[in-house]
Amino acid sequence: MKAVRFHEYGSPAVLVYEDVPDPACGPGDAVVRVCACSVQHVDLDMRAGVSRLPVQLPLILGSEFSGDVVEVGKDVVEVEVGDRVTPLHQLHCGACEWCRRGQFNVCENFTMLGVGRPGGYAEYAVVPAWALVRLPAALSYETAAAKNSFATASHALVVRGSLGAGEWVLVNAAGSGVGSAAIQVARLRGARVIASAGSDAKLARALEAG
Numbered sequence: 001m002k003a004v005r006f007h008e009y010g011s012p013a014v015l016v017y018e019d020v021p022d023p024a025c026g027p028g029d030a031v032v033r034v035c036a037c038s039v040q041h042v043d044l045d046m047r048a049g050v051s052r053l054p055v056q057l058p059l060i061l062g063s064e065f066s067g068d069v070v071e072v073g074k075d076v077v078e079v080e081v082g083d084r085v086t087p088l089h090q091l092h093c094g095a096c097e098w099c100r101r102g103q104f105n106v107c108e109n110f111t112m113l114g115v116g117r118p119g120g121y122a123e124y125a126v127v128p129a130w131a132l133v134r135l136p137a138a139l140s141y142e143t144a145a146a147k148n149s150f151a152t153a154s155h156a157l158v159v160r161g162s163l164g165a166g167e168w169v170l171v172n173a174a175g176s177g178v179g180s181a182a183i184q185v186a187r188l189r190g191a192r193v194i195a196s197a198g199s200d201a202k203l204a205r206a207l208e209a210g
Helices: 041-048 147-160 177-188 200-209
Strands: 002-006 015-019 029-037 065-072 084-087 124-128 132-134 168-171 192-195
Touching: 029 084, 065 124, 147 177, 168 177, 177 192, 177 200
Parallel strands: 168 192
Antiparallel strands: 002 015, 029 065, 029 124, 065 084, 084 132
16 A cells, blocks of 8 residues: 655655555454544654654554544454544553553553554554544544544533533634634533634634634
């Protein structure tokens, strides 16, 4: 298959579009044909060599993507061939103390797609089937590939902030991914939004978002 990898750290010029082996599907895995993939700061940091996360080069970046299941392992029951899916970008081990408590976000042995294992800068990606989420028909591949910004915004505003209808919320950096998501989450909660951003163009997009 074709993929974009980097063999050394540096500018975007180190990214190479090349042939790589087709991914092997394990008994609990699913192979996803990638239809959309986002570019995040983690991708930029990994490529530039300034991330705190350890990697083994060459690496296929892309922690957030979406696509269609084209193959499943013999033990898979979570998804079927043909399902439209997007993966959780952080994969927990399921065995450490925190995982046993159900606090998967602080797993001691977590890995990430596009970091510890190949990501979505490729035609196909292998993902543990339990980590795949089916997409509703109304959700596009492109929107699904930007889901993490909404997870962050929702956790901050709804889970931590208990934002309710009629309340005011200030969203700084409204032109960013998380900022634009926060505007939409807040409006869906019935809140009133004040937004700040670094340019008139970003403020115009904030107005469009709500």
